[in-house]
Amino acid sequence: MQRLTIDTAYLRDRLAELLGIPSPTGYTDSIVRHVSRELERLGLTYEITRRGVVRTKISGRRRKPARALVGHLDTLGAQVKQLKDNGRIELVPIGNWSARFAEGARATIFSEKGTYRGTILPPKASGHAFNDEVDTAPVGWQHVELRVDAMSRTRTDLLRLGIDVGDIVAIDPQPEFLENGFIVSRHLDNKAGTAAMLAAIKALADAQLEPEVDTYWLFTIAEEVGVGASSAFGEDVAAVVSIDNGVTAPGQNSDEFGVTIAMADQTGPFDYHLTRKLVRLARENDIRFQKDVFRYYRSDSAAALVAGHDVRTALITFGIDASHGYERIHMHALRSLAELMTAYVASPVEITRDVNEITTGLRGFTHQPMSRAEQKAALPPADDAGV
Template sequence: MKFLPIDEEYLREVLLELLRTPSPSGRTDAVMQIIGDHLDALGVPIRLTRRGVLRATLTGEVDDTSRAVAVHADTIGCMVKRLKDNGRLEVVPIGTHSARFAEGAHVTVFTDDLTQIHTGTVLPLMSSGHNFGDAVDTQGVGWHQVEIRLDEPVENRADLIALGLHVGDMVALDAAPQLAQNGYLKSRHLDDKAGVAACLAAVKALVEDDAPLPVTAHLLVTIGEEVGMGATHGLDENVAELVAVDNAVVSEGQESREDTVNIGMLDSTGPFDYHLTRRLIGLCDKVGLPYRRDVYRFYRSDAAPAIESGLECRTALIGFGVESSHGHERTHLDGVRRTAELLTTYLRSSLTFSDWDDQPTGALEDFPSHSVQPAEPEPEHYPGRH
């Protein structure tokens, strides 16, 4: 088996399109329409739940047992908490992120009037060095220490009300993607727009390959992962395995890289399934995909809410490396592509334990009694970019 070739131009164009489409948790309709349109163009059947979670299906030779790949289209953002007397907006975060990295961000504010949007900038309360001098450097960090300056002639709360601003208006941090010639991409919201692009590129490769999959596969695109409500619904008890696709943490003390696919062994909710994780590692070794294993402490993915909501399946996590996640993010297109390549390999492989995982329950004596080991020997997993 070999991984399928990925259309890199398609991957790049879809990723930039997704990044330029605001989708903070709670306001994801526009980006989900784009994702649905791409899947429809590939001829892949899709269904949406009442809440707007999307499920695409690639039918396999076995249909009464299935597997799933989960990825989220929502991002971190903000919400207006107060219309201030100085004509500025106090905001609170949507999702977990620090105001330290919001300072200076350009934003888009969406009002209840869908035809009216406003732009602005997140600024510290002391934003003028010529006025506050050294006090600018000693001001604290926190959401109560910043405010949004709208690009409008507003001076007080009444002016904001006249513009149609309300408490509860959604605020998107503009992504502002920049792609370097060497493949590095810096942008807000690579988490998890790069994951969605990798999944769409993998689906495109599988459709064009036109070989039957051994097991029916679902792509679940969720809309509330950043607020802890990712893959809570949209799948049924036939799903034996779920692989979450999300960012991998590139930082001091972490093993993940921006230019490889990365396999999570554990996050804040505990270890991922031992057997499925080693299955993915073995597939990387088999097809020659550079990868890293890593452990993430302050992290959870779509896999956690799936299990918490009662889905009985094995779970694993793979991802593209992101430097400064939930801050000033950066990745490399090699890592996004290799994540897609692993997905094409995984979805064309059999279940981890085909004779056991085809049913939600079974007898004790039939339970797999040995571990799935990666190919031996297990080398340093990064042979170099190629």
């Protein structure tokens, strides 16, 4: 198949819109509505679960073994832990991120009486008052507080404003799109992945491409807290490819250019056959790629396995610098990611046995390379060898 053209202007515009919608885990209704309306504009129908996972389907020539591509709409954020006597707010993080990257961030508090703006600061924030103590303050969520941009000098003032324990706090993304293709912002994880998914769907629609099998596109709402793609697949799905960020850092092989194919995360190796198929598709379609292994990372795919789904899983990513901080990516990686998605959707099913979750006998079961002697001893008869 000829590599499909990705509309990068569309991808960029969708990313800018997504970044403009606050969506910390637990506060995702608005972004669910936004993505659902965009799917409608792309000519697709969709379904929404009780809590807000969005699922759409591109019908194929066959119903199964169906495939699923999964990304998450939720981002990091914070929640009101306590109202302090000085009129400021103690926070706990939503998701796993360091208070080091919260210091100085602008934020929105969603209270029962409306929204308020504020800034996350250390208690000793003024160099004119505390001199070197500003530089020696420890790092941690117990060492920052949210200053509300309203008359709030006491705990009573905060209650009068309608702010209370448990209120959700969204962190401003502060996006910047550079002419050289770099994009700098908070929450590129995983709004950039969502934008790439939408761009891939658009490319498939523009090419009027009919997949061989039904392909589901899922947008989950709680990946940052570990729930991820634990439901909403449907019983026909046999393979799940997650779309998320790759870890561009010393000791990692991810890159801000090309697509990064993850071979494993902290839950273990991804499916041998599915990951190698993605590598082969990247090579065949001349899509720049690299492989990586993530040690402190889990994705929607991991959540699916932990939930008990017997599906093949893989993870393809865009390299991101300073993940869960003030992040940076490049449009080249997003385009490459979308290209690989379209190549996968257009590719034939090779493991036809996957049409059933459980089958009798070894016929059609997969093979993995071994030493020549071991392989010869283990191979089934020729009529059972194909996949």
